Amino acid sequence: MNYAGYYADPNNWAGEILHSNRQRGSNASYYTNPEVDRLLDEALATPDQAKREPLYQQVARISSEDAAAIFIHNTKWYGPFRKNVSGVRFCPIGDGQEMRWLRVT
Secondary structure (H helix, E strand, C coil), X not given: CCCCCCCCCHHHHHHHHHCHHHECCCECCCCCCHHHHHHHHHHHCXXXXXXXXXXXXXXXXXXXXXXXXXXXXXXXXXXXXXXXXXXXXXXCCCCCEECXXXXXX
């Protein structure tokens, strides 16, 4: 299951994996905590990054104490590619590759 989208934001992981409205989706552990849901909703609705940070820190603390999920490994893979493959760009999210611009000639 791919949890990472194409945006660098704490909600990309915390909101997708921990919010109870993502059960049957990316919340594969069916984790439910109303306080975590409230904090995630508040953080997502707050545009100021400095104000969001402590909210996500609370989410991390609570979900860690609850053992909401166990993360074993997140790989980074950079190739190799055949000589006729071009357009692969680095992406800091997910497996390290952005394949939307990939071309095979």
